[in-house]
Amino acid sequence: MGEGKRLVDKVAIVTGGASGIGAETARVFAGQGASVVLCDVNSVLGRSVVGEISDGGGNAIFRALDVTNEQQWTALVAETEEMFGKLNILTNVAGISGRDPKELTQVTPTAGGMLEDQSLDKWNQIMEVNATGTFLGTRHAIAPMRRAGGGSIINISSICGIIGSFANAAYHASKGAVRIFSKAAAIQYAPDGIRVNSIHPGFVDTPMTKPAHSNPELAQIRLEATPLGRFGTPRDIALGCLYLASDESSWVTGSELVIDGGLTAK
Ligand SMILES: NC(=O)c1ccc[n+]([C@@H]2O[C@H](COP(=O)([O-])OP(=O)(O)OC[C@H]3O[C@@H](n4cnc5c(N)ncnc54)[C@H](O)[C@@H]3O)[C@@H](O)[C@H]2O)c1
Numbered sequence: 001m002g003e004g005k006r007l008v009d010k011v012a013i014v015t016g017g018a019s020g021i022g023a024e025t026a027r028v029f030a031g032q033g034a035s036v037v038l039c040d041v042n043s044v045l046g047r048s049v050v051g052e053i054s055d056g057g058g059n060a061i062f063r064a065l066d067v068t069n070e071q072q073w074t075a076l077v078a079e080t081e082e083m084f085g086k087l088n089i090l091t092n093v094a095g096i097s098g099r100d101p102k103e104l105t106q107v108t109p110t111a112g113g114m115l116e117d118q119s120l121d122k123w124n125q126i127m128e129v130n131a132t133g134t135f136l137g138t139r140h141a142i143a144p145m146r147r148a149g150g151g152s153i154i155n156i157s158s159i160c161g162i163i164g165s166f167a168n169a170a171y172h173a174s175k176g177a178v179r180i181f182s183k184a185a186a187i188q189y190a191p192d193g194i195r196v197n198s199i200h201p202g203f204v205d206t207p208m209t210k211p212a213h214s215n216p217e218l219a220q221i222r223l224e225a226t227p228l229g230r231f232g233t234p235r236d237i238a239l240g241c242l243y244l245a246s247d248e249s250s251w252v253t254g255s256e257l258v259i260d261g262g263l264t265a266k
Contacts, residue, residue, distance in 0.1 A: 006248070011085070017036075021201065038062050068128045114167070141153055154244045157200050182256075195250075
Protein backbone atom coordinates (compact mmCIF):
# COMPACT_ATOMS: atom_id res chain seq x y z
CA MET A 1 0.00 0.00 0.00
CA GLY A 2 2.93 2.39 0.59
CA GLU A 3 2.78 3.42 4.24
CA GLY A 4 3.43 6.92 5.55
CA LYS A 5 2.05 9.68 7.72
CA ARG A 6 1.31 12.47 5.30
CA LEU A 7 -2.46 12.39 5.94
CA VAL A 8 -2.66 11.37 9.58
CA ASP A 9 -5.86 12.69 11.25
CA LYS A 10 -7.37 13.66 7.89
CA VAL A 11 -10.82 12.56 6.73
CA ALA A 12 -11.22 12.14 2.97
CA ILE A 13 -14.07 11.43 0.59
CA VAL A 14 -12.99 9.82 -2.70
CA THR A 15 -15.59 9.44 -5.46
CA GLY A 16 -15.15 6.93 -8.26
CA GLY A 17 -13.25 4.90 -5.68
CA ALA A 18 -14.26 1.48 -6.99
CA SER A 19 -11.91 1.47 -9.96
CA GLY A 20 -8.79 2.83 -11.62
CA ILE A 21 -7.50 6.21 -10.41
CA GLY A 22 -10.11 6.57 -7.62
CA ALA A 23 -9.35 3.13 -6.14
CA GLU A 24 -5.61 3.83 -6.10
CA THR A 25 -6.16 7.28 -4.60
CA ALA A 26 -8.21 5.71 -1.80
CA ARG A 27 -5.44 3.12 -1.19
CA VAL A 28 -2.72 5.79 -1.11
CA PHE A 29 -4.73 8.11 1.18
CA ALA A 30 -5.48 5.27 3.62
CA GLY A 31 -1.84 4.18 3.49
CA GLN A 32 -0.86 7.68 4.59
CA GLY A 33 -3.15 7.61 7.61
CA ALA A 34 -6.37 9.18 6.30
CA SER A 35 -9.83 7.86 7.14
CA VAL A 36 -11.36 7.31 3.71
CA VAL A 37 -15.01 7.35 2.69
CA LEU A 38 -14.86 5.57 -0.65
CA CYS A 39 -17.88 6.20 -2.87
CA ASP A 40 -19.05 4.85 -6.19
CA VAL A 41 -22.11 3.62 -8.06
CA ASN A 42 -20.39 0.23 -8.30
CA SER A 43 -20.97 -1.21 -4.82
CA VAL A 44 -19.45 -4.63 -5.53
CA LEU A 45 -16.08 -3.26 -6.64
CA GLY A 46 -16.20 -0.43 -4.09
CA ARG A 47 -16.69 -2.83 -1.18
CA SER A 48 -13.89 -5.01 -2.47
CA VAL A 49 -11.42 -2.07 -2.55
CA VAL A 50 -12.48 -1.14 0.99
CA GLY A 51 -11.96 -4.75 2.09
CA GLU A 52 -8.47 -4.69 0.62
CA ILE A 53 -7.63 -1.41 2.41
CA SER A 54 -9.00 -2.71 5.73
CA ASP A 55 -7.06 -5.99 5.38
CA GLY A 56 -3.92 -3.89 4.90
CA GLY A 57 -4.59 -2.04 8.17
CA GLY A 58 -6.11 1.10 6.61
CA ASN A 59 -9.27 2.89 7.69
CA ALA A 60 -11.95 3.01 4.98
CA ILE A 61 -15.69 2.59 4.54
CA PHE A 62 -17.76 2.25 1.40
CA ARG A 63 -20.88 4.29 0.68
CA ALA A 64 -22.94 4.05 -2.52
CA LEU A 65 -23.05 7.45 -4.22
CA ASP A 66 -24.21 8.61 -7.60
CA VAL A 67 -22.36 11.93 -7.91
CA THR A 68 -25.22 13.43 -9.93
CA ASN A 69 -27.68 12.96 -7.06
CA GLU A 70 -27.74 15.95 -4.72
CA GLN A 71 -29.76 14.21 -1.98
CA GLN A 72 -27.14 11.49 -1.81
CA TRP A 73 -24.39 14.12 -1.44
CA THR A 74 -26.27 15.76 1.45
CA ALA A 75 -26.61 12.42 3.23
CA LEU A 76 -23.02 11.36 2.54
CA VAL A 77 -21.43 14.52 3.86
CA ALA A 78 -23.66 14.53 6.97
CA GLU A 79 -22.80 10.89 7.70
CA THR A 80 -19.08 11.54 7.17
CA GLU A 81 -19.08 14.37 9.71
CA GLU A 82 -21.14 12.29 12.13
CA MET A 83 -18.88 9.24 11.88
CA PHE A 84 -15.47 10.90 11.67
CA GLY A 85 -16.16 14.33 13.20
CA LYS A 86 -15.02 16.35 10.19
CA LEU A 87 -14.18 16.48 6.48
CA ASN A 88 -10.73 17.63 5.32
CA ILE A 89 -10.32 16.28 1.77
CA LEU A 90 -12.65 15.70 -1.17
CA THR A 91 -11.32 14.06 -4.31
CA ASN A 92 -13.82 14.17 -7.18
CA VAL A 93 -12.60 11.31 -9.36
CA ALA A 94 -15.85 9.74 -10.65
CA GLY A 95 -16.15 10.22 -14.38
CA ILE A 96 -17.23 8.69 -17.65
CA SER A 97 -15.78 9.02 -21.12
CA GLY A 98 -19.11 8.32 -22.79
CA ARG A 99 -17.03 6.91 -25.62
CA ASP A 100 -18.22 4.07 -27.79
CA PRO A 101 -15.54 1.38 -27.33
CA LYS A 102 -15.56 0.90 -31.09
CA GLU A 103 -14.38 4.48 -31.68
CA LEU A 104 -10.76 5.00 -32.49
CA THR A 105 -8.55 7.02 -30.20
CA GLN A 106 -8.70 10.83 -30.02
CA VAL A 107 -5.25 11.32 -31.49
CA THR A 108 -6.17 10.17 -34.99
CA PRO A 109 -8.04 12.33 -37.49
CA THR A 110 -10.26 9.32 -38.22
CA ALA A 111 -11.21 8.93 -34.57
CA GLY A 112 -14.96 9.18 -35.08
CA GLY A 113 -17.23 10.58 -32.45
CA MET A 114 -17.40 13.89 -34.31
CA LEU A 115 -19.66 16.35 -32.55
CA GLU A 116 -22.27 16.23 -35.31
CA ASP A 117 -22.72 12.58 -34.32
CA GLN A 118 -22.83 13.22 -30.58
CA SER A 119 -26.44 13.29 -29.36
CA LEU A 120 -27.86 15.74 -26.85
CA ASP A 121 -28.54 12.80 -24.53
CA LYS A 122 -24.89 11.75 -24.64
CA TRP A 123 -23.72 15.35 -24.09
CA ASN A 124 -26.04 15.69 -21.08
CA GLN A 125 -24.92 12.36 -19.61
CA ILE A 126 -21.22 13.23 -19.86
CA MET A 127 -21.68 16.76 -18.54
CA GLU A 128 -23.87 15.53 -15.70
CA VAL A 129 -21.39 13.02 -14.29
CA ASN A 130 -18.13 14.85 -14.99
CA ALA A 131 -19.06 18.51 -14.54
CA THR A 132 -22.27 18.59 -12.47
CA GLY A 133 -21.01 15.77 -10.22
CA THR A 134 -17.89 17.81 -9.47
CA PHE A 135 -19.97 20.93 -8.81
CA LEU A 136 -22.27 19.08 -6.40
CA GLY A 137 -19.44 17.46 -4.47
CA THR A 138 -17.55 20.72 -4.15
CA ARG A 139 -20.67 22.62 -3.11
CA HIS A 140 -21.51 20.12 -0.37
CA ALA A 141 -17.94 19.96 0.95
CA ILE A 142 -17.67 23.71 1.60
CA ALA A 143 -19.66 23.94 4.85
CA PRO A 144 -18.02 20.96 6.61
CA MET A 145 -14.57 22.08 5.47
CA ARG A 146 -15.24 25.55 6.83
CA ARG A 147 -16.23 23.93 10.13
CA ALA A 148 -12.96 21.95 10.01
CA GLY A 149 -10.97 25.18 9.60
CA GLY A 150 -10.13 24.54 5.93
CA GLY A 151 -9.68 21.70 3.48
CA SER A 152 -8.49 20.49 0.12
CA ILE A 153 -10.69 19.71 -2.88
CA ILE A 154 -9.06 17.88 -5.78
CA ASN A 155 -10.98 17.67 -9.02
CA ILE A 156 -9.89 15.20 -11.68
CA SER A 157 -10.02 16.89 -15.06
CA SER A 158 -7.91 15.56 -17.95
CA ILE A 159 -5.51 16.68 -20.64
CA CYS A 160 -8.81 16.86 -22.54
CA GLY A 161 -9.69 19.82 -20.32
CA ILE A 162 -6.67 21.69 -21.72
CA ILE A 163 -6.36 20.67 -25.36
CA GLY A 164 -8.79 19.58 -28.07
CA SER A 165 -8.70 16.44 -30.19
CA PHE A 166 -10.44 14.68 -33.03
CA ALA A 167 -13.21 13.12 -30.94
CA ASN A 168 -15.63 13.34 -28.03
CA ALA A 169 -16.16 17.09 -27.81
CA ALA A 170 -18.58 16.60 -24.90
CA TYR A 171 -15.85 14.95 -22.81
CA HIS A 172 -13.49 17.85 -23.59
CA ALA A 173 -16.21 20.33 -22.62
CA SER A 174 -16.93 18.52 -19.35
CA LYS A 175 -13.25 18.38 -18.37
CA GLY A 176 -12.70 22.01 -19.42
CA ALA A 177 -15.60 22.88 -17.11
CA VAL A 178 -13.93 21.02 -14.24
CA ARG A 179 -10.69 22.94 -14.83
CA ILE A 180 -12.15 26.45 -14.76
CA PHE A 181 -14.77 25.62 -12.14
CA SER A 182 -11.92 24.62 -9.83
CA LYS A 183 -10.22 27.99 -10.28
CA ALA A 184 -13.44 29.91 -9.55
CA ALA A 185 -14.06 27.82 -6.43
CA ALA A 186 -10.43 28.31 -5.34
CA ILE A 187 -10.80 32.09 -5.43
CA GLN A 188 -14.18 32.07 -3.70
CA TYR A 189 -13.10 29.87 -0.78
CA ALA A 190 -9.46 30.85 -0.26
CA PRO A 191 -10.53 33.10 2.64
CA ASP A 192 -11.91 29.98 4.37
CA GLY A 193 -8.65 28.08 3.92
CA ILE A 194 -10.31 25.75 1.43
CA ARG A 195 -7.97 24.94 -1.45
CA VAL A 196 -9.31 23.73 -4.81
CA ASN A 197 -7.06 22.33 -7.53
CA SER A 198 -7.49 20.26 -10.69
CA ILE A 199 -5.41 17.34 -11.93
CA HIS A 200 -4.99 16.62 -15.63
CA PRO A 201 -4.01 13.02 -16.37
CA GLY A 202 -2.78 11.94 -19.78
CA PHE A 203 -3.37 8.39 -21.03
CA VAL A 204 -3.55 6.18 -17.94
CA ASP A 205 -4.08 2.41 -17.91
CA THR A 206 -7.47 1.86 -16.23
CA PRO A 207 -10.71 0.06 -17.10
CA MET A 208 -11.83 3.30 -18.82
CA THR A 209 -8.98 3.17 -21.34
CA LYS A 210 -8.83 -0.62 -21.67
CA PRO A 211 -10.73 -0.74 -24.99
CA ALA A 212 -8.15 1.60 -26.58
CA HIS A 213 -5.01 0.38 -24.78
CA SER A 214 -5.69 -3.30 -25.39
CA ASN A 215 -5.79 -2.62 -29.13
CA PRO A 216 -2.08 -2.65 -30.15
CA GLU A 217 -2.60 -0.25 -33.05
CA LEU A 218 -4.45 2.33 -30.95
CA ALA A 219 -2.13 1.87 -27.99
CA GLN A 220 0.85 2.57 -30.25
CA ILE A 221 -0.67 5.85 -31.46
CA ARG A 222 -1.24 6.98 -27.88
CA LEU A 223 2.24 5.91 -26.79
CA GLU A 224 3.83 7.79 -29.67
CA ALA A 225 1.94 10.90 -28.55
CA THR A 226 3.42 10.53 -25.04
CA PRO A 227 7.05 11.75 -24.82
CA LEU A 228 7.89 9.59 -21.80
CA GLY A 229 6.89 6.57 -23.88
CA ARG A 230 4.64 4.72 -21.45
CA PHE A 231 1.08 4.90 -20.22
CA GLY A 232 0.46 6.41 -16.82
CA THR A 233 -0.49 4.19 -13.91
CA PRO A 234 -3.28 5.01 -11.47
CA ARG A 235 -0.51 5.46 -8.89
CA ASP A 236 1.10 8.25 -10.97
CA ILE A 237 -2.13 10.20 -10.56
CA ALA A 238 -2.85 9.13 -6.97
CA LEU A 239 0.53 10.51 -5.86
CA GLY A 240 -0.42 13.89 -7.35
CA CYS A 241 -3.67 13.73 -5.39
CA LEU A 242 -1.66 12.92 -2.26
CA TYR A 243 0.49 16.04 -2.66
CA LEU A 244 -2.58 18.26 -3.13
CA ALA A 245 -4.42 16.59 -0.24
CA SER A 246 -1.54 16.97 2.20
CA ASP A 247 -0.45 20.09 4.06
CA GLU A 248 2.72 20.10 1.90
CA SER A 249 0.64 21.95 -0.71
CA SER A 250 -0.78 24.48 1.77
CA TRP A 251 0.11 27.41 -0.54
CA VAL A 252 -1.29 25.75 -3.68
CA THR A 253 -4.78 26.61 -4.85
CA GLY A 254 -6.43 27.25 -8.22
CA SER A 255 -3.61 25.36 -9.87
CA GLU A 256 -3.70 22.65 -12.53
CA LEU A 257 -1.39 19.71 -12.03
CA VAL A 258 -0.67 18.06 -15.38
CA ILE A 259 0.46 14.42 -15.08
CA ASP A 260 0.67 13.23 -18.66
CA GLY A 261 4.11 11.90 -19.55
CA GLY A 262 4.81 15.14 -21.39
CA LEU A 263 1.95 14.91 -23.87
CA THR A 264 0.72 18.49 -23.56
CA ALA A 265 4.26 19.93 -23.50
CA LYS A 266 4.43 19.49 -27.26
N1 LIG B 1 -7.76 6.76 -17.58
C1 LIG B 1 -7.35 7.86 -18.21
O1 LIG B 1 -6.54 7.82 -19.15
C2 LIG B 1 -7.86 9.21 -17.77
C3 LIG B 1 -7.28 10.34 -18.31
C4 LIG B 1 -7.71 11.60 -17.93
C5 LIG B 1 -8.72 11.72 -16.98
N2 LIG B 1 -9.30 10.59 -16.47
C6 LIG B 1 -10.36 10.79 -15.49
O2 LIG B 1 -10.01 10.12 -14.30
C7 LIG B 1 -11.20 9.75 -13.61
C8 LIG B 1 -11.12 8.27 -13.24
O3 LIG B 1 -11.12 7.51 -14.44
P1 LIG B 1 -10.52 6.05 -14.55
O4 LIG B 1 -9.67 6.04 -15.74
O5 LIG B 1 -10.00 5.60 -13.24
O6 LIG B 1 -11.85 5.26 -14.96
P2 LIG B 1 -12.64 4.04 -14.33
O7 LIG B 1 -13.73 3.78 -15.29
O8 LIG B 1 -11.70 2.95 -13.96
O9 LIG B 1 -13.24 4.64 -12.97
C9 LIG B 1 -14.30 5.55 -12.96
C10 LIG B 1 -15.16 5.25 -11.74
O10 LIG B 1 -16.19 6.24 -11.66
C11 LIG B 1 -17.39 5.57 -11.29
N3 LIG B 1 -18.55 6.35 -11.69
C12 LIG B 1 -19.01 6.57 -12.95
N4 LIG B 1 -20.13 7.29 -12.90
C13 LIG B 1 -20.38 7.56 -11.58
C14 LIG B 1 -21.40 8.27 -10.89
N5 LIG B 1 -22.42 8.85 -11.55
N6 LIG B 1 -21.32 8.35 -9.55
C15 LIG B 1 -20.32 7.74 -8.87
N7 LIG B 1 -19.34 7.02 -9.47
C16 LIG B 1 -19.37 6.95 -10.81
C17 LIG B 1 -17.31 4.23 -12.01
O11 LIG B 1 -18.21 3.28 -11.45
C18 LIG B 1 -15.85 3.87 -11.83
O12 LIG B 1 -15.64 3.14 -10.64
C19 LIG B 1 -12.36 10.10 -14.53
O13 LIG B 1 -12.90 11.36 -14.14
C20 LIG B 1 -11.70 10.21 -15.89
O14 LIG B 1 -12.42 11.05 -16.76
C21 LIG B 1 -8.88 9.35 -16.83
